[in-house]
Amino acid sequence: MNSRYDEVSEMIVAKFRRSLPMAAEMGIIPYKSENGRWIGSPYEGNSWWTGGFWPGLMWQLFNATGDEAFKQEARRTQQLLTDEFRTYLQLNHDMGFMYLLSTGADYKLTGSEQARVDTLHAASLLLGRFNPCGYIRAWNSKAQMGYAIIDCMMNLSILFWASRQLEDPRFANAARIHADMSLREFLRPDGSVSHIIELDPATGKRVAEHPGQGYCLGSSWSRGQAWGLYGFTQTYLNTGDARYLDAAQRIAGYFVSHIRPDGLTDCDFCQPDTEERIDNIAGACAACGLMELAKATGEDKWQKAALRLVDGLLAHCCDWSEERCGVLTHCTASYHDDGAGRHTNITYGDYFLVEALCKLRGTDPMLWM
Numbered sequence: 001m002n003s004r005y006d007e008v009s010e011m012i013v014a015k016f017r018r019s020l021p022m023a024a025e026m027g028i029i030p031y032k033s034e035n036g037r038w039i040g041s042p043y044e045g046n047s048w049w050t051g052g053f054w055p056g057l058m059w060q061l062f063n064a065t066g067d068e069a070f071k072q073e074a075r076r077t078q079q080l081l082t083d084e085f086r087t088y089l090q091l092n093h094d095m096g097f098m099y100l101l102s103t104g105a106d107y108k109l110t111g112s113e114q115a116r117v118d119t120l121h122a123a124s125l126l127l128g129r130f131n132p133c134g135y136i137r138a139w140n141s142k143a144q145m146g147y148a149i150i151d152c153m154m155n156l157s158i159l160f161w162a163s164r165q166l167e168d169p170r171f172a173n174a175a176r177i178h179a180d181m182s183l184r185e186f187l188r189p190d191g192s193v194s195h196i197i198e199l200d201p202a203t204g205k206r207v208a209e210h211p212g213q214g215y216c217l218g219s220s221w222s223r224g225q226a227w228g229l230y231g232f233t234q235t236y237l238n239t240g241d242a243r244y245l246d247a248a249q250r251i252a253g254y255f256v257s258h259i260r261p262d263g264l265t266d267c268d269f270c271q272p273d274t275e276e277r278i279d280n281i282a283g284a285c286a287a288c289g290l291m292e293l294a295k296a297t298g299e300d301k302w303q304k305a306a307l308r309l310v311d312g313l314l315a316h317c318c319d320w321s322e323e324r325c326g327v328l329t330h331c332t333a334s335y336h337d338d339g340a341g342r343h344t345n346i347t348y349g350d351y352f353l354v355e356a357l358c359k360l361r362g363t364d365p366m367l368w369m
């Protein structure tokens with residue numbers, strides 16, 4: 001064990017112990033923090049795709065410390081998430097992000113049967129979005145009926161999980177078909193990935209690529225690269241299919257070749273150098289994916305790259321002040337839309353930083369699987 005990572009982890013535990021009562025008093029699921037206050041999701045209330053990261057963070061801290069306060073806070077907020085089942089129309093393909101880290105984590109760490117059933121419910125909602133022409137529909141507007149997005153690679157694990165739980169291949173079959181479509185349509189020859197591909201909902205044939213949260217059409221939004229890297233790695237771990245491992249390594253090679261000299265991650269690897277725009281969520285998530293990739297392949301180069309990312313975040317972008325809430329700074333939700341946060345503390349950045357540190361310390365329960 002490396003005492004530096006232990007020390008930082010203790011500082012993170014102390015910081016969240018201090019700041020979690022405020023979230024409970026406010027009755028919200030923290031999305032980001034600014035000026036010493038937690039702030040809830042910027043869009044669509046508790047059905048916004050990020051709601052699982054706060055309970056996921058609490059479960060990680062509970063697992064690392066055994067402190068019941070973290071468990072209570074996880075349960076308080078995952079109740080808000082399961083209430084969202086009743087909205088139905090506001091939910092989209094982000095069932096893995098929302099429920100694997102909340103109810104799924106609860107089942108994994110405590111064996112709660114209700115949490116298992118809630119997670120199966122979420123998996124069934126995701127399966128309901130599968131178009132048999134070959135993809136999982138991302139969003140809900142009529143104009144977006146054929147949209148699939150790279151982020152969905154991170155949502156597939158809940159389907160594989162449900163197939164294992166129920167001993168029923170339906171869920172895993174849909175996940176594989178979507179992953180194969182992603183291999184075909186998203187992965188580019190240089191190892192980068194697209195963000196949004198539109199398919200014809202009647203045939204599954206490619207219609208167009210659309211610009212998403214990155215700099216422009218055809219550019220390489222770094223968080224999308226991280227979703228692809230970690231998502232294909234998880235899909236390999238779920239299936240043992242070497243094609244997914246190969247894809248994960250190609251995306252990893254591309255990502256690693258774009259890490260900044262200071263270990264931080266630009267918001268888009270094709271962004272102009274006239275204005276600095278960093279997204280540390282991408283770096284923290286990629287570090288988690290790289291560590292899983294290192295284990296899966298036995299290749300030390302991926303572990304070294306993960307350490308470059310984690311060390312960069314710890315050296316330059318952690319806020320240890322007592323009067324502010326979260327830890328990781330310079331998180332950016334989207335290249336062009338600052339509404340969800342730019343160069344600020346965002347909860348899912350903290351989640352991936354903590355997951356990465358738990359992996360380094362050997363305490364990560366691998367909530368994604």
Ligand code: GLY
Pocket residue numbers: 049151213223333
């Ligand atoms: N899944 C949406 C995002 O990464 O912002």
